Amino acid sequence: MKKFYITLLIFCNCIGLMSQTERTIYLDKTQTISRRVEDLLNRMTLEEKVGQMNQFVGLEHIKAAQKNLTEEDLKNNTANAFYPGTKLSDIERWTKEGLIGSFLHVLTIEETNYLQSLAMQSRLKIPLIIGIDAIHGNANAPGNTVYPTNIGLACSFDTTMAYRIARQTAQEMRSMNLHWTFNPNVEVARDPRWGRVGETYGEDPYLVGLMGAVTTKGYQGNFGTDNVLACIKHFVGGSEPINGTNAAPADLSERTLREVFFPPFKAGVDAGGGSFMTAHNEVNGIPAHANEWLMEDVLRKEWGFKGFVVSDWMDIEHLYDVHHTASSVKEAFYQSIMAGMDMHMHGIFWNEYVCELVKEGRIPLSRINESVRRILYAKFQLGLFDNNPFCDPKQSAQIRLSAEHRKTALEAARNGIVLLTNNGILPLDETKYKKVMITGINADDQNILGDWSALQKDEDVITVLEGLRMIAGKTDITFVDQGWDPRNMDPAKVEEAARKAEEADINIVVAGEYMMRFRWTERTSGEDTDRSDINLVGLQNELIQKVKASGKPTIVVLISGRPLGVEWAAANADALINAWEPGMYGGQAIAEILYGKENPSAKLAVTIPRHAGQIQMIYNHKPSAYFHGYKGSSNEPLFPFGFGLSYTTFEYGDIQLDKTEIFKNETVKVNIPVTNTGSREGTEIVQLYLRDEYSSVTRPVKELVGFSRVKLAPGETQTVELTITPKQLGFLDKKMNWAIEPGIFKIMAGSSSRDEDLKVVKLKVTE
Numbered sequence: 001m002k003k004f005y006i007t008l009l010i011f012c013n014c015i016g017l018m019s020q021t022e023r024t025i026y027l028d029k030t031q032t033i034s035r036r037v038e039d040l041l042n043r044m045t046l047e048e049k050v051g052q053m054n055q056f057v058g059l060e061h062i063k064a065a066q067k068n069l070t071e072e073d074l075k076n077n078t079a080n081a082f083y084p085g086t087k088l089s090d091i092e093r094w095t096k097e098g099l100i101g102s103f104l105h106v107l108t109i110e111e112t113n114y115l116q117s118l119a120m121q122s123r124l125k126i127p128l129i130i131g132i133d134a135i136h137g138n139a140n141a142p143g144n145t146v147y148p149t150n151i152g153l154a155c156s157f158d159t160t161m162a163y164r165i166a167r168q169t170a171q172e173m174r175s176m177n178l179h180w181t182f183n184p185n186v187e188v189a190r191d192p193r194w195g196r197v198g199e200t201y202g203e204d205p206y207l208v209g210l211m212g213a214v215t216t217k218g219y220q221g222n223f224g225t226d227n228v229l230a231c232i233k234h235f236v237g238g239s240e241p242i243n244g245t246n247a248a249p250a251d252l253s254e255r256t257l258r259e260v261f262f263p264p265f266k267a268g269v270d271a272g273g274g275s276f277m278t279a280h281n282e283v284n285g286i287p288a289h290a291n292e293w294l295m296e297d298v299l300r301k302e303w304g305f306k307g308f309v310v311s312d313w314m315d316i317e318h319l320y321d322v323h324h325t326a327s328s329v330k331e332a333f334y335q336s337i338m339a340g341m342d343m344h345m346h347g348i349f350w351n352e353y354v355c356e357l358v359k360e361g362r363i364p365l366s367r368i369n370e371s372v373r374r375i376l377y378a379k380f381q382l383g384l385f386d387n388n389p390f391c392d393p394k395q396s397a398q399i400r401l402s403a404e405h406r407k408t409a410l411e412a413a414r415n416g417i418v419l420l421t422n423n424g425i426l427p428l429d430e431t432k433y434k435k436v437m438i439t440g441i442n443a444d445d446q447n448i449l450g451d452w453s454a455l456q457k458d459e460d461v462i463t464v465l466e467g468l469r470m471i472a473g474k475t476d477i478t479f480v481d482q483g484w485d486p487r488n489m490d491p492a493k494v495e496e497a498a499r500k501a502e503e504a505d506i507n508i509v510v511a512g513e514y515m516m517r518f519r520w521t522e523r524t525s526g527e528d529t530d531r532s533d534i535n536l537v538g539l540q541n542e543l544i545q546k547v548k549a550s551g552k553p554t555i556v557v558l559i560s561g562r563p564l565g566v567e568w569a570a571a572n573a574d575a576l577i578n579a580w581e582p583g584m585y586g587g588q589a590i591a592e593i594l595y596g597k598e599n600p601s602a603k604l605a606v607t608i609p610r611h612a613g614q615i616q617m618i619y620n621h622k623p624s625a626y627f628h629g630y631k632g633s634s635n636e637p638l639f640p641f642g643f644g645l646s647y648t649t650f651e652y653g654d655i656q657l658d659k660t661e662i663f664k665n666e667t668v669k670v671n672i673p674v675t676n677t678g679s680r681e682g683t684e685i686v687q688l689y690l691r692d693e694y695s696s697v698t699r700p701v702k703e704l705v706g707f708s709r710v711k712l713a714p715g716e717t718q719t720v721e722l723t724i725t726p727k728q729l730g731f732l733d734k735k736m737n738w739a740i741e742p743g744i745f746k747i748m749a750g751s752s753s754r755d756e757d758l759k760v761v762k763l764k765v766t767e
């Protein structure tokens with residue numbers, strides 16, 4: 001009997017051990033991620049696998065959209081969604097059945113925790129990965145820190161700041177149980193009619209690449225519990241649409257793709273970026289969502305990308321209903337998966353059709369396994385299986401909008417505001433200008449938060465008017481409200497501002513675009529808000545002109561995501577400031593700059609053309625771009641790339657190279673002496689450009705190859721050392737092979753991309 005019990009005990013233990021081993025491989029933290037992924041994959045049904053590849057919008061988002069939209073409205077709406085005919089309870093049930101792997105547009109902790117609790121009831125308890133467009137802070141969700149948008153951040157040329165913002169954003173997101181941000185957007189912006197310039201880092205591939213890479217690292221870190229997955233987007237070409245509109249075709253040569261558009265995406269891969277999003281548009285005739293060359297040949301084979309690719313909003317479906325390369329939605333799913341797509345944003349038909357495609361033998365199971373492996377890998381990497389699947393609202397409240405994060409938002413706003421003209425009126429003297437009149441659509445509106453932001457609590461946002469009241473408290477401030485809507489301005493209010501201007505000592509017009517998403521169809525800039533001109537909308541120009549006609553000094557401040565062709569203001573206002581979309585402390589930062597509490601330092605990360613007719617207007621154009629030029633109008637932009645004024649002055653000494661002749665595999669050190677010749681401390685952004693003088697294929701007239709932010713006391717000189725690497729000297733030759741051709745290179749350093757702002761020296765490169 002005793003023997004029997006011992007045998008039984010051993011048997012039971014073995015069963016226990018076996019089932020424990022079986023159960024725990026994918027749940028066992030000590031195993032490698034690859035083993036855990038394989039173990040889990042082996043346990044999954046086809047339906048569960050295909051479910052991991054699908055994403056849904058959040059339940060609250062659906063409820064809100066359902067209330068406000070009709071099915072017809074939905075067709076062209078890429079910000080709101082619901083699934084006609086599907087009940088919320090269906091989505092809840094599918095989540096419990098493990099048939100949904102991811103959600104997006106989930107804005108509260110209550111909901112992230114709730115959705116995760118549903119996934120925890122599923123057979124294999126695979127956690128959800130919840131994504132959100134945390135483009136400049138987790139601003140889409142109320143109650144988070146809102147930093148300047150990417151374009152303003154890029155104008156600071158401050159990569160340390162970009163890293164810090166990404167770290168803080170990740171902490172705020174993770175505290176809300178959000179794991180994946182659809183940023184950085186590393187598109188090289190080459191058309192200001194396109195409404196999304198504000199979410200990019202501007203027009204220069206080198207700057208965009210650096211900003212994207214540090215941002216990726218800031219989000220992902222070592223994939224700790226306060227890191228999130230980055231999404232490098234949108235691959236590729238959407239930032240130079242043939243007609244300036246979002247999702248229009250990109251017709252770009254392979255040379256342009258490889259020289260201009262690819263490098264920032266490659267930098268994202270090199271920085272470890274864990275996911276990629278494809279672009280809405282077709283690229284040279286093949287939609288990005290069905291483009292095997294882009295997803296497989298370039299991204300995976302050439303660059304070694306190991307993460308997963310997610311589609312953009314219903315863009316796989318658009319292979320059928322927009323691009324017409326697929327004759328049905330099911331066919332569209334087939335094309336996209338076979339071209340390399342891993343995850344579908346977002347919708348209800350995916351699971352059914354993709355399972356059918358596998359069962360019909362059209363999509364091999366091995367192809368599905370590849371995608372699921374990549375997605376599960378990311379979930380393990382993020383620690384989703386190993387940590388508490390829920391977050392604690394109390395802890396989250398301590399992290400979000402913390403004093404440190406607010407401080408960063410303020411500093412970033414100060415560093416991203418560009419002073420474009422100043423006839424000496426700035427900084428304002430409070431004792432001289434006692435009566436201030438402020439007006440304009442952006443004078444007292446949360447629109448300073450920018451695109452990709454929800455409305456935030458009023459006490460968390462400082463508008464320009466509030467900033468003035470804080471900083472210039474002793475002055476008598478009159479506010480003439482023009483409403484928020486540039487397209488529906490009231491002429492009587494314009495007249496009122498003109499009258500009040502006469503009574504004031506100084507006038508400030510805060511003009512620009514309207515970007516807030518909650519007024520999706522009424523805004524004038526942002527996603528899907530492209531324009532056929534780049535002028536000020538509505539009566540804004542009249543407002544500026546009439547206020548200036550008062551004879552009193554007039555300052556114009558622009559709040560905008562896109563460059564605006566404000567020729568009149570540039571020539572006539574006493575000062576012009578471009579503050580972009582400066583975030584929650586934008587108003588304070590603007591007031592500090594107006595009153596000289598802060599010295600502006602930002603430089604344009606994008607060229608500002610005079611008008612849309614000049615487009616394409618970029619600083620790194622090819623030599624023949626203006627061979628004949630325009631008749632009767634200027635070939636010059638309104639403001640060039642790299643340009644921005646300070647309240648102090650800087651002088652550049654002669655550039656020194658450590659070698660004036662190098663072999664083509666050598667690096668060269670460039671020393672650039674800069675002196676603060678003014679009377680106050682300031683930060684200068686020193687820029688280094690090069691040009692290959694003669695080459696077998698045409699090269700840009702200049703390319704940015706280095707920069708440095710340097711803070712100088714009055715009278716102080718510092719020598720900035722920057723390095724030019726062989727990689728920066730090379731290009732794709734006639735046969736599309738990478739080559740460095742011997743010859744003379746012009747090395748230029750200075751305060752902007754404009755020739756008159758640059759010192760020049762020659763470098764000889766030999767075989």
Ligand code: BGC
Nearest residue numbers: 078079104133182233312313
């Ligand atoms: C945008 C993406 C974004 C996605 C989810 C799309 O309309 O193009 O950039 O990540 O929506 O919000």
